[in-house]
Amino acid sequence: MADTNMVDEIKGKTAIVTGAASGIGRATAELFAARGAKVVALDQNDAVNTLASDSIVPLVADVTADGSAEKAVATAVERFGRLDILVNNAGYINYQSVVDTSRAEWEKVMAINATGYFLFSREAVKAMLPNKSGAIVNIASYASYFAFPDIAPYAASKGAVAQLTRALALEVAPQGIRVNAIGAGNVVTNLLDTFRDDGQQFLTEHGSRAPIGRAAEPREIAEVVAFLASDRASFAIGSIFMVDGGFSVQIA
Numbered sequence: 257m258a259d260t261n262m263v264d265e266i267k268g269k270t271a272i273v274t275g276a277a278s279g280i281g282r283a284t285a286e287l288f289a290a291r292g293a294k295v296v297a298l299d300q301n302d303a304v305n306t307l308a309s310d311s312i313v314p315l316v317a318d319v320t321a322d323g324s325a326e327k328a329v330a331t332a333v334e335r336f337g338r339l340d341i342l343v344n345n346a347g348y349i350n351y352q353s354v355v356d357t358s359r360a361e362w363e364k365v366m367a368i369n370a371t372g373y374f375l376f377s378r379e380a381v382k383a384m385l386p387n388k389s390g391a392i393v394n395i396a397s398y399a400s401y402f403a404f405p406d407i408a409p410y411a412a413s414k415g416a417v418a419q420l421t422r423a424l425a426l427e428v429a430p431q432g433i434r435v436n437a438i439g440a441g442n443v444v445t446n447l448l449d450t451f452r453d454d455g456q457q458f459l460t461e462h463g464s465r466a467p468i469g470r471a472a473e474p475r476e477i478a479e480v481v482a483f484l485a486s487d488r489a490s491f492a493i494g495s496i497f498m499v500d501g502g503f504s505v506q507i508a
């Protein structure tokens with residue numbers, strides 16, 4: 257097999273990245289564009305508009321809303337001719353005990369973190385099937401396998417992402433479409449700030465418990481997304497790649 261230049265691994269491909277206004281999503285959209293891909297960058301926060309460029313088309317939309325996935329796919333196809341990559345990244349977390357969590361809050365977490373992934377994956381696969389190629393990368397979590405107090409809805413939703421990844425991978429692999437996920441650890445983003453006044457301090461302290469001794473920068477996760485979206489990962493099917501600084505392999 258000929259060597260593939262890492263810089264050109266996704267050049268010329270078209271991607272949709274959800275949750276692209278900040279954090280992992282923004283880092284991924286920027287990295288993809290820097291490496292020659294075209295990107296539809298979607299987020300419900302209109303800050304995503306600051307990504308607009310010749311290579312990035314921002315789209316303000318809620319991943320749980322009817323029609324959002326269809327609109328994102330249509331935008332990719334109309335603007336760039338095809339869809340090659342979907343990165344399901346939009347996420348939401350709450351920190352509450354089960355007894356303090358309302359049904360509405362449970363359903364919000366599941367809708368964004370699981371149902372949104374399903375809706376976008378379904379529409380992406382429809383667009384990829386005629387080309388007999390494509391890659392879907394889901395941002396899961398080490399919470400797909402491991403639990404902590406007060407994150408039951410989040411852990412359940414990320415467990416669902418892991419199983420969606422595996423089941424969908426088996427469905428579409430014969431059609432040339434690969435589906436994988438990243439079990440991300442603590443990442444320096446603003447995801448916690450809505451619920452914790454000490455969100456950044458928590459990330460720093462909790463990240464220090466990993467063998468690597470720190471939380472990840474969004475770009476470090478984006479690099480693995482780029483690998484899984486590229487042909488260099490051509491034999492990776494239905495896998496959950498743990499990118500958590502070693503957190504998941506330690507005993508305590």
